[in-house]
Amino acid sequence: MRIAVDAMGGDHAPQAIVEGILLAAKEYSDVEFILFGDGEQIKPVLGDSYNTDKIKIVHTTEKINSEDEPVRAIRSKREASMVLAAKAVKEGKADALFSAGNTGALLASGLLIIGRIKGIDRPGLMPVLPVIGKDDQFVFMDAGANADSKPENLLQFGILGSYYAEFVLGKKNPKVALLNNGSEEGKGSELSKKAFELLKADESLNFVGNIEARELFSGDADVIVTDGFTGNAVLKTIEGTALGIMKLMKSSVLAGGLKAKVGGLLVKDALGNVKDTMDYSKHGGAALFGLRAPVVKTHGSADKVAVYHTIKQIRKILSSHVIPDLVTHFETAKEESDKISE
Amino acid sequence: MRIAVDAMGGDHAPQAIVEGILLAAKEYSDVEFILFGDGEQIKPVLGDSYNTDKIKIVHTTEKINSEDEPVRAIRSKREASMVLAAKAVKEGKADALFSAGNTGALLASGLLIIGRIKGIDRPGLMPVLPVIGKDDQFVFMDAGANADSKPENLLQFGILGSYYAEFVLGKKNPKVALLNNGSEEGKGSELSKKAFELLKADESLNFVGNIEARELFSGDADVIVTDGFTGNAVLKTIEGTALGIMKLMKSSVLAGGLKAKVGGLLVKDALGNVKDTMDYSKHGGAALFGLRAPVVKTHGSADKVAVYHTIKQIRKILSSHVIPDLVTHFETAKEESDKISE
Numbered sequence: 001m002r003i004a005v006d007a008m009g010g011d012h013a014p015q016a017i018v019e020g021i022l023l024a025a026k027e028y029s030d031v032e033f034i035l036f037g038d039g040e041q042i043k044p045v046l047g048d049s050y051n052t053d054k055i056k057i058v059h060t061t062e063k064i065n066s067e068d069e070p071v072r073a074i075r076s077k078r079e080a081s082m083v084l085a086a087k088a089v090k091e092g093k094a095d096a097l098f099s100a101g102n103t104g105a106l107l108a109s110g111l112l113i114i115g116r117i118k119g120i121d122r123p124g125l126m127p128v129l130p131v132i133g134k135d136d137q138f139v140f141m142d143a144g145a146n147a148d149s150k151p152e153n154l155l156q157f158g159i160l161g162s163y164y165a166e167f168v169l170g171k172k173n174p175k176v177a178l179l180n181n182g183s184e185e186g187k188g189s190e191l192s193k194k195a196f197e198l199l200k201a202d203e204s205l206n207f208v209g210n211i212e213a214r215e216l217f218s219g220d221a222d223v224i225v226t227d228g229f230t231g232n233a234v235l236k237t238i239e240g241t242a243l244g245i246m247k248l249m250k251s252s253v254l255a256g257g258l259k260a261k262v263g264g265l266l267v268k269d270a271l272g273n274v275k276d277t278m279d280y281s282k283h284g285g286a287a288l289f290g291l292r293a294p295v296v297k298t299h300g301s302a303d304k305v306a307v308y309h310t311i312k313q314i315r316k317i318l319s320s321h322v323i324p325d326l327v328t329h330f331e332t333a334k335e336e337s338d339k340i341s342e
Numbered sequence: 343m344r345i346a347v348d349a350m351g352g353d354h355a356p357q358a359i360v361e362g363i364l365l366a367a368k369e370y371s372d373v374e375f376i377l378f379g380d381g382e383q384i385k386p387v388l389g390d391s392y393n394t395d396k397i398k399i400v401h402t403t404e405k406i407n408s409e410d411e412p413v414r415a416i417r418s419k420r421e422a423s424m425v426l427a428a429k430a431v432k433e434g435k436a437d438a439l440f441s442a443g444n445t446g447a448l449l450a451s452g453l454l455i456i457g458r459i460k461g462i463d464r465p466g467l468m469p470v471l472p473v474i475g476k477d478d479q480f481v482f483m484d485a486g487a488n489a490d491s492k493p494e495n496l497l498q499f500g501i502l503g504s505y506y507a508e509f510v511l512g513k514k515n516p517k518v519a520l521l522n523n524g525s526e527e528g529k530g531s532e533l534s535k536k537a538f539e540l541l542k543a544d545e546s547l548n549f550v551g552n553i554e555a556r557e558l559f560s561g562d563a564d565v566i567v568t569d570g571f572t573g574n575a576v577l578k579t580i581e582g583t584a585l586g587i588m589k590l591m592k593s594s595v596l597a598g599g600l601k602a603k604v605g606g607l608l609v610k611d612a613l614g615n616v617k618d619t620m621d622y623s624k625h626g627g628a629a630l631f632g633l634r635a636p637v638v639k640t641h642g643s644a645d646k647v648a649v650y651h652t653i654k655q656i657r658k659i660l661s662s663h664v665i666p667d668l669v670t671h672f673e674t675a676k677e678e679s680d681k682i683s684e
Contacts, residue, residue: 132586133593144523147531181486181574189489189571213578217586229531230575232523233568236555237576241583244474244559251475 001318004085004094007037008063009101018045020307036081070104086113089293096294100302110288110295119330123290124157131219144232154195161223167322173206177221180210284313343660346427346436349379350405351443360387362649378423412446428455431635438636442644452630452637461672465632466499473561486574493536503565509664515548519563522552626655
């Protein structure tokens with residue numbers, strides 16, 4: 001399998017990206033990497049590993065910055081590392097795209113260059129999040145690829161997430177829930193009520209009903225579906241709350257004087273555990289899912305370990321054949337609906 | 343001032359409610375309380391304080407339960423403690439309504455019995471939340487009174503929140519921000535883009551633009567406006583994340599053996615601080631704001647201290663005259679628009 005890497009995206013690029021790729025290349029001999037970016041900066045980090053048959057560089061000095069307007073950037077910067085990497089996937093020279101760069105531009109590259117699975121109206125951004133209290137995970141979709149969603153989009157997010165949970169996370173008959181403002185049937189906005197009906201009616205899904213945001217981390221659902229505006233707010237609220245609590249803990253411990261400081265040192269490991277659990281980049285990246293190939297984004301601040309984990313995740317997605325299976329699912333669905341309408 | 347109290351609402355009613363009222367009555371000699379509920383259960387808790395000129399009971403055995411369907415409940419249970427308390431406010435026998443009961447039923451009582459301020463289309467649920475890192479607060483609205491909102495509703499939430507922040511929290515020229523999926527102008531859903539335009543055009547507001555959920559607790563805004571569906575998800579995500587982190591901290595400390603346990607004991611105070619800061623019931627209740635009188639809800643699990651803090655907050659709202667001022671604001675706005683259309 002071949003992964004196209006945007007080596008210039010992210011706060012610590014290309015250093016952290018290339019170091020992460022080296023870690024992954026060492027472990028996975030079945031993966032080839034094509035690094036898109038400035039060869040002058042990439043080569044010194046690669047060292048001896050340059051131009052082995054496993055790691056190649058496609059040199060370009062253009063790149064998309066974090067403040068660039070996404071669609072305009074991918075249209076005007078035709079030689080940007082991210083754009084060239086996406087084109088390599090489109091042209092079949094690579095099987096997946098990885099970037100830690102501008103999220104909006106990556107969404108645009110996925111949508112406009114790589115393209116959607118036939119039958120999927122809108123791809124969604126899907127991070128893998130931790131269940132708290134047991135060693136488990138769930139997927140959350142859409143975490144913000146779309147500002148406005150329709151009920152049909154939410155149904156498709158449910159199907160996409162269910163395939164991912166089953167084939168990539170290895171869950172049998174994954175439980176799909178709809179994020180809503182109450183757990184009872186009949187609750188919700190116009191959008192969520194209609195999405196509920198569609199999810200309930202789809203016999204391919206194990207739909208377990210509504211879930212409230214309070215229960216996100218409970219493990220009650222393997223796939224949690226919501227519109228991209230709410231999903232974006234929820235994901236950023238998790239981040240803001242977790243960082244806020246860390247800050248409060250630290251200042252409380254400092255204000256408590258020596259005794260608390262000693263305690264603080266002792267529980268530093270525990271806090272580290274919390275940070276590792278809550279930091280979703282440690283669980284891999286957020287997949288932009290619903291495209292013809294895996295496009296996976298990790299945090300802009302990702303270090304080499306986060307890059308390594310994201311590559312591990314991409315490898316798992318490619319090995320699982322989840323995307324060809326999704327293509328078949330939606331083609332079959334389309335054929336059936338065509339038959340009915342004939 | 344006179345506060346109508348639904349003494350039967352909440353998990354620990356009437357015990358915790360009545361004990362909280364006693365705490366408040368002891369401190370605030372200018373407040374009279376009318377307790378609606380089962381006299382047989384309330385009297386023993388009140389003890390000697392029964393039927394002083396400060397605390398009276400209106401006996402009723404009917405009550406609304408947490409699982410009751412809101413609108414149906416307030417229509418069919420005409421003698422329920424919450425309904426009678428709302429009627430007392432409507433009839434001018436009390437100035438404000440307090441309950442720890444069924445949130446939906448309280449919203450319905452406020453809307454259908456007490457009624458909206460003229461010019462307000464939809465009241466919103468407005469908790470007061472902590473700024474992290476300094477001793478400050480902000481208001482967040484709508485936290486879930488409405489499942490669907492229009493741009494005009496979000497403008498009104500901004501005005502309502504701004505009045506509250508100025509007159510009740512004592513902030514001069516409060517900064518109003520719109521919760522959105524990006525901080526730049528032009529970002530967002532159809533709804534949030536239109537709401538942005540309305541908020542920006544309103545000269546009575548100090549509108550500072552978009553804010554992302556990651557920055558909720560930053561203190562960058564005194565009033566954060568959003569639709570009720572997103573607001574509900576955000577508030578419950580804060581709760582779920584905070585509880586999840588507490589759980590992780592505890593299990594990490596326990597798993598760490600003796601050394602970490604000693605540390606755990608030492609930082610228990612620090613964790614307590616975090617809990618107090620994040621627990622918004624300690625900052626008072628969530629006001630259902632936009633009605634002709636203050637209607638304030640505290641957590642169903644509220645203890646006597648939370649009840650006391652909520653009464654303190656209601657007293658502050660009544661003393662501030664914020665509601666008569668809002669009535670004038672919207673009447674003036676209406677007269678001006680009538681003049682223009684003549």
